[in-house]
Amino acid sequence: MTRMTHKMPSKQDQPPTGHAVEGTASAEQPGASPVAIPEPVSNNRLAAIARGENVTSLTHDALKKEVPVVEVKNFNLWYGAKKALFDINMLIPKGKVTALIGPSGCGKSTLLRSVNRLNDLIDNIQIKGDMLLNDDSIYGPGVDVIELRKRMGMVFQKSNPFPMSIFENVVYSLRIDGERNRRTLEDVCERSLRGAALWEEVKDRLHESGLSLSGGQQQRLCIARAIAAEPEVLLMDEPCSALDPIATGKIEDLIQALSGEYSILIVTHNMQQASRSSDFTAFMYLGRVIEYGPTLDIFTKPLCRETEDYVTGRFG
């Protein structure tokens, strides 16, 4: 008996799963009317999504008490003809860590990148809906994208220090603002590096290339670079996916330390990480937010079965 035959039955006792849905999800076009989904939630939500129907997301009441830093309102996004985000409605609370989880390809990065409009660079992108950053529109007409981005920081999945010195990497955002005062630059550099728990390791080699650091150090350098800009919200796209457990631990500690002062939106595949370091968690699936609530609730008593399946690892 091969492994193949062994696996088949276990697949069959699940509801229609990911691979069956892929093709139809893209069929929906801009402007398709939302279809009401009957409450209470049942395990046929995924089937409904697979059929191309719209489902409203479940947002826990705990979030209503939070002050939002970013507010996503009926946000839809298309890559060409392919729809990647469906009617997203989310409040990212201020001073908290919010985690985005979900299977690969569900649109987490897309959503994250939409917050600071990095998706604008991609050809053929279409957007409906809006987001608010501290009550200022992000997608409204007359918004200066550059000014907008200056209010956010972003850390990418792959560490991407610039090919220049550690110092210059950290103060990059000040440089582009035209800051010349040496003292200010040095101050900010030190504080940001301390904030990113990197100072002790690099304080003697600030003028070496940022590329000479290890992968974990590079990632922390990128975080330092992001917090040097004093962002209103810090966006992190799987910041630890390429790191070993020790470096990951450091960054998780860092996220913990930063929360409160910064609002953080973090994408992660690591359930432990999400449960350890975030205050709120949103579960996304096929471009939709399925469930969104306090991390503890999402991991211990989710409202949705799909969420439960996913967080317990029983999912597709």
Place this chain on the structure above:
Amino acid sequence: MNKDQTSFTGRTRERKTKRSVHFFDLVARTTITIGGLMTVVAVFTVCIFLVWVVLPLFTSASASAPQRSAVALAGERPLFIGSDEYRRLGWALYPDSTLNVFRLDNGKTIVNRKLFESPKMTAAVYSTQFADAAFGFEDGSVRLGRISFGTSFIESADAEPGLRELKTGEVVEHNGGLVEKVPSGQLRELALSVKLEEAVPAIEGTPVARIDAARGSNNMVFAVLGQDGQLVIENVRARRNIMTGKTTFTKQTARLPFDKSTHRLPMFLRLAGLGDNVFVAWEDGTLVRYDTRNLAAPVVAEEMDLVPEPGGSLTALEFLIGKATLVSGDSVGNVRAWFRVKPEPVATLDDGKQVIATRDLPASVASRLVHPSAQTLPQHLRDRAKELAFMPSNDGSMLVPAHLIHTGKAGVVALASSARTRLLAASYADGSASLHQVTSEKHLATVSSDNAAPFTSIAITPKDDGLVAVTAASAYSWAVDVGYPETTTLSLLGKVWYEGYEKPEHIWQSVGGTDDFEPKLGLVPLIFGTLKATIYSLMFGVPIALLAAIYTSEFLSPRARGQIKPAIEMMASLPSVVLGFIAALVIAPAVEGVVPALLCALICVPLVFLIGAYVWQLLPYKIALGYGHARFPLMVLAFPLGLWLSYIVGPWVEHWFFAGNIKLWLNWAPSGTPADLDSAYHSAVGGWMLLFVPLSAALVGFAIMQFLNPMIRPLASTWDRKRAALMDVVKFLAAAAATLVLALFFSAALSAIGFDARGSFIDTYVQRNAMVVGLIMGFAIIPIVYTISDDALNSVPRHLRSASLGAGATQWQTTIRIIVPTAMSGLFSAVMIGIGRAVGETMIVLMAAGNTAVLEWNIFSGFRTLSANIAVELPEAVKNSTHFRTLFLAALVLFAMTFVLNTIAEMVRLRFRKRAFQL
């Protein structure tokens, strides 16, 4: 069962690599290895071939052991000696008019006869170049003659019985000549023939003491000095009547001012090649030069000392081929070559003589040339006496000692020049003799007699392949392989003092109209031309290509980029011969009429562009965003708009800055007269503006960025978009105005203190010039530089771009701070490859550069590049001649230049890439 056998994918993968795969692997690997090796071998073969052709240029000449033989009329010094072109026979003419023909192999005299019995010959001259002789007699008459060897070939069968049995190579005397059986089986008969013309009376009542003659195309000029001091010059013009076939002679005679009472009879009388100058020289080295261009009024042009060394005396004075360069030999052992140069006169003395100065003379020579009368020079000229050599002259020319060919301890005894090249042989009192090339001052060979007896007479054989010399007792002959005497490393790459030039210069002029042409094989003008072409085309092409690459890769949407990139790459497929053709026949004449407009375009097009950009910012955000896709076409539109603007502005600029006619303005050179100083052309402002507008723009831009922007920024942050944009426009217009004012100020200041750009990067306009080539060749290198840069910029990892933009940088900041530095290696190699292309480009420069090998940066003049020069001259160069080999040397230099460039490019690229790898 069946299920068990099939695998996951339904097929069983064969784990063993197939034979055929191994085979093709091997084939591919070998092919690639062979291909790579072949490329290396091919490059090396080309290089080795070039070196192999070039190398003989740098080998030295060699002389064989002498053939020595006794000679008749021992003891007496012959007037002239010579040999035939096969180096079988020698001849010598003695003062008593005895002509002695002897065999060079055994010294046996074949002919010994007296040419003239009565009247007695008192003077004679012989020109090796034309084998002409002129004789003067005691009765004052002169006769022209020709002393030359005649060669005839007889079939063995037709020969006399005694000659038929000759073996190949065997030589016998026959009828006052030699008969030799040559390898082809024929018999070669060799005999000296002397043809004499009728005697003509030249001077009255006194014997001819010195004589010289010069042959023109249809005239003959004599200079004759009588024993009593009469010095006459005669121009005999032959005119052939085509109808009757009869030739009539017209004779024009002039008596030159010569006072015998103050001078002894001169040793030497020499008549320059065209009969336009007569030189009279005494034993003490004094030389008087007569200007006889106008026979009706000949004048003493200058007087000078050929032997400045104290106690030295002049012992020999001969012309080189062409009779323009005089070579003097003196008793202290110096051999110098002198020729006339015509420098700018610097002052006129009280006695009416023009004082002329020549620059760049070696200090030792210059100090000697300061004539006593130069003490009466105005002070400012006397101050320059150290750097200039002053000579007063009546005809504006001066004789300068251009080459010091030999210095030795033993005095010079005899000099001889070659009949075909600028070779010179000299014999010395210590029994040695040497052979030199005068232009390159290359020493070719030294020979000497057996017993230190000096050679009283010496000659170079007609084919430059040997030397013949006689001592009092013996005749000597040597076979000499002179190699390639015109070139030395110094003459190829250094300044050489060519005949008639005011000072040593870098010149390339390989072929001339006449036999006595002095080849000028300086590679520097060609290398310079190559660099000039490269630099001017890079100045035009590289910024455009790089900016275009930055624009398409960073600012244009990928879709538009996908359309534009192939279009630009298509430009590369235009054959350069077509571009060259267009440049020469369309662009060059078109540009000639609109030079000021074109110069304005350099400013107007960017200006329109920038104004457009600022106006765009003024648009309401909605419109600006909504019509974002129209930005690119609008940008393209800025180009014709800018051109149109410059077309309108051009005439005004020409009127205000270039006195209404830029070509005359460029051509104008101040002569120092007050009228000239007042002239509208005097102002140098326009020229400097070309330099200072861009410089000031950079300066103003820098000042704004450094000082103004930090001041404004705190204010501007509170403004709304519209106000900020308006502010930007105002700032820009102010900056533009400031740039103009600053440029005007600098230009006017420089012009006022007397500096003029004319003569440096701008000067006389010629139709086919560096600007035209720059435009077209720039156009030709744009595609390749663009493509490589664009690829380099695109290969910068996306995540760096995202990181920078995510940090709030603008596109432009991202480009300048992140993308360009990261892509530096690619951009650098793009530029280097562009340079390589420009250096090797042939057809465009061949057709559009005018091919004048001038050494000036003037953007409005032509030039000649190494590659174009090879293309033009190689088909006509005689195989294995110096010229031919020098062209190969030019090819080698070109090869080396591109090789070095590419190597540097590759090295830098690798260095940069190491860094890029870490990303």
